[in-house]
Amino acid sequence: MAAFAEFYKNGFQGGSLNHIVEAAGITKGALFHHFAGKQELGYAVVDEIVGPILQERWLTPLANSKDPITDLKQAFRQYIKADIESGHFVQGCPLNNLAQEMSPLDEEFHARIDKLYDTWRKTYTAVFANAIKSGKVRKNISPRSAATLVVASQMGIWGTGKSSRSAELMTQAGEAICGYLDSLKP
Amino acid sequence: MAAFAEFYKNGFQGGSLNHIVEAAGITKGALFHHFAGKQELGYAVVDEIVGPILQERWLTPLANSKDPITDLKQAFRQYIKADIESGHFVQGCPLNNLAQEMSPLDEEFHARIDKLYDTWRKTYTAVFANAIKSGKVRKNISPRSAATLVVASQMGIWGTGKSSRSAELMTQAGEAICGYLDSLKP
DNA sequence: TGACAAACATACCGACTGGTCTGTACTTTT
DNA sequence: AAAAGTACAGACCAGTCGGTATGTTTGTCA
Numbered sequence: 192m193a194a195f196a197e198f199y200k201n202g203f204q205g206g207s208l209n210h211i212v213e214a215a216g217i218t219k220g221a222l223f224h225h226f227a228g229k230q231e232l233g234y235a236v237v238d239e240i241v242g243p244i245l246q247e248r249w250l251t252p253l254a255n256s257k258d259p260i261t262d263l264k265q266a267f268r269q270y271i272k273a274d275i276e277s278g279h280f281v282q283g284c285p286l287n288n289l290a291q292e293m294s295p296l297d298e299e300f301h302a303r304i305d306k307l308y309d310t311w312r313k314t315y316t317a318v319f320a321n322a323i324k325s326g327k328v329r330k331n332i333s334p335r336s337a338a339t340l341v342v343a344s345q346m347g348i349w350g351t352g353k354s355s356r357s358a359e360l361m362t363q364a365g366e367a368i369c370g371y372l373d374s375l376k377p
Numbered sequence: 378m379a380a381f382a383e384f385y386k387n388g389f390q391g392g393s394l395n396h397i398v399e400a401a402g403i404t405k406g407a408l409f410h411h412f413a414g415k416q417e418l419g420y421a422v423v424d425e426i427v428g429p430i431l432q433e434r435w436l437t438p439l440a441n442s443k444d445p446i447t448d449l450k451q452a453f454r455q456y457i458k459a460d461i462e463s464g465h466f467v468q469g470c471p472l473n474n475l476a477q478e479m480s481p482l483d484e485e486f487h488a489r490i491d492k493l494y495d496t497w498r499k500t501y502t503a504v505f506a507n508a509i510k511s512g513k514v515r516k517n518i519s520p521r522s523a524a525t526l527v528v529a530s531q532m533g534i535w536g537t538g539k540s541s542r543s544a545e546l547m548t549q550a551g552e553a554i555c556g557y558l559d560s561l562k563p
Numbered sequence: 564t565g566a567c568a569a570a571c572a573t574a575c576c577g578a579c580t581g582g583t584c585t586g587t588a589c590t591t592t593t
Numbered sequence: 594a595a596a597a598g599t600a601c602a603g604a605c606c607a608g609t610c611g612g613t614a615t616g617t618t619t620g621t622c623a
Contacts, residue, residue: 204391220602290540291477340553343533348533354476355491367526374560404572
């Protein structure tokens, strides 16, 4: 959707409804016929676009992983590489962008975004707990702490790429998180 | 300065000059007498307020550390605790906020902010390299990668606190990065 | 004391914002 | 076929934005 692209580029507050309707080839009337206002449009972007992207990228492929260390390393390397090649890495992570901008300003944004991040952390917590049982991860680590740090690191790595615009630095950060993941091995 | 507080709360784009002059008890004329425009005011906030905060919090105390693992753990725990008690943690890290919002949109912001983060990473890289020499850190880790991940994790931890508004989660993320730092010990 | 410039204050401008209003083409129901 | 409902279109609104033009005070030096 055009709204996703506009908010991804300029942020929610900085994004213009006029630009959106222009890019989408529709009119203001059409937009306000389907959405009560700018906020509702933003909520729809989170629910119908950003959420599914998260699901597809970071949840579904990992949810039933038997070896999360290997699979997470592969996921980080794959998506870092993909976002560098597409050039999207300079615009950061769409979910994190909205989280940082809107969480403190709008309750509904906060609730929606927090729910997504919570699902993310809970999924990884369960995956790590499983891997501990099957002996793929050390017993003395806390699944929840590790999951929290992995998700926080994803924020930080994509944030590093965005603020530095350096593919090399983002790659380096990716290798460092892989090193951390290796340190979880028994 | 009032501008720092306004931008910290509402972001740079969302922040209003009218609010700033009102909060500062001055007038538009005075503001535009000292700053050429909103952007210049933003640059001044980065240079004269955010930069020094970074210096005071994360650079000066660590720059000559003989035992960076211990000192970094202490710094993370201390500032996480401080920001939770002050309530500032729900607004995230001022530097990261500006970085995420403005880096892709404005070259001057990008240059200033990237320079700060670069100094940050370089400082930690040097500290880790020193610690490897003195045997406080394992020889087979890359100082630069570790520094990059530590800085990225700081972004991620404060981002987690901001988007979740959960002191418990932020504390947990802090403990996890301490665990990572411990894994760097010989 | 007078000249002059720096340091403000006040009033205001045009551009743009999100949002609304009325009108209209088309579809579905009766 | 008449009536009713839906899905837009596009002009238009009040408000806010960053920015400016001009007036007024204040401090400094001759």
